[in-house]
Amino acid sequence: MLVFYYDKTFEGLLCAVFDAFKLKKMPESLLAQDEVAPLLTTESHHVEIRNNKYERVQTALKKKLSKVTHQQLVNVWLSELPDSDLIIFRYVCKVFRSPHSIETDFADPDVLAVREISRKISKEREYLMQFVRFNVIENSVTNADKDVKEKIYFAVIAPRYNALPLTLNFFKDRYADQKWAIYDEKRQYGFLYDLERIKRISLGDENDLIIDSQINQEYLSPDEVIFQTMWYRYCEALTIKERINPKLQRQQMPKRFWQYLPEMQDH
Structure with a gap:
């Protein structure tokens, strides 16, 4: 052999x-x-x-x-x-x-x-491409000797397969005027788009940005917290509880993605 x-x-x-x-x-x-x-x-x-x-x-x-x-x-x-x-x-x-x-x-x-x-x-x-949900986080950067709050659209995922590299062109075209990052917590790497190019990133084991598959609330911008609450309430108001079909819901939206969707969280 x-x-x-x-x-x-x-x-x-x-x-x-x-x-x-x-x-x-x-x-x-x-x-x-x-x-x-x-x-x-x-x-x-x-x-x-x-x-x-x-x-x-x-x-x-x-x-x-x-x-x-x-x-x-x-x-x-x-x-x-x-x-x-x-x-x-x-x-x-x-x-x-x-x-x-x-x-x-x-x-x-x-x-x-x-x-x-x-x-x-x-x-x-x-x-x-369907279920990635961005959260607006604030990152402190030094600009002209001043600390400035920089906003970045950040998403956490854990796909079954290593499919993140196949989506980069899609997100770059769709969010060409925004800084964004998508992080695969399962494989401990991600990509950041800084309005010029896409580069690979890694947060490391000691980073506290992601806790239990969720973005640390301390990093979310104040507006993001409000928007998430409003979005959750909007989805709740539209839901007809008598017509909820869990089986069909799982077919259209696999349950493994639910933990990353604001509308599926308990507020």
Whole structure:
């Protein structure tokens, strides 16, 4: 049994594809550098990450695959599902081996898996675009030797899949004139848009901005507290209690998103 060790990045995975064709050996398992090899391992190879290897495979893939399928592979990578990297690895190897396109060969288990997993990530992306709720927080900044309260639209999420990177262009276009940040508390990272560019952020373990999946009330602007209360009361006034359908509500709005919606909180 042959095992490839790599750094568990998408670039490293494409470098593993390069090494497999160079060595003319196909691994049966892909592991992180510090993972223990399976009991039946007879041979191992450590993938060296080089830009020229990654770029060669990436360029060749763009020539062989449509933009839709290329995005599907990225989606599968973001799924973080077990063996998702091995599925991508086998798929890419089949692309280079076949003289014809394999994109619609759904009799192949890897082609079918890529399509089905990608659909799940696309659905999660849609959920995020629908159910992300921004809260206005105030951040103290020093400007011309004066402390100024800077307002930022901040949202907390914990998606099932790592779909946040797929939504950035949507939020940038929709809120182009506002500073905003979306933080994935499950994966401990997020993105901040400062009106010029989007950059990755991390709050760290000792930050008290998020407490029990909720934004610390001390950071909310006074207007935000008022607006949330008004919004909750508005939703309550519109609700016809006799027509509440919890099952349909969960179908249209998965319960895992409720904790982040002001209208679903007990005020």
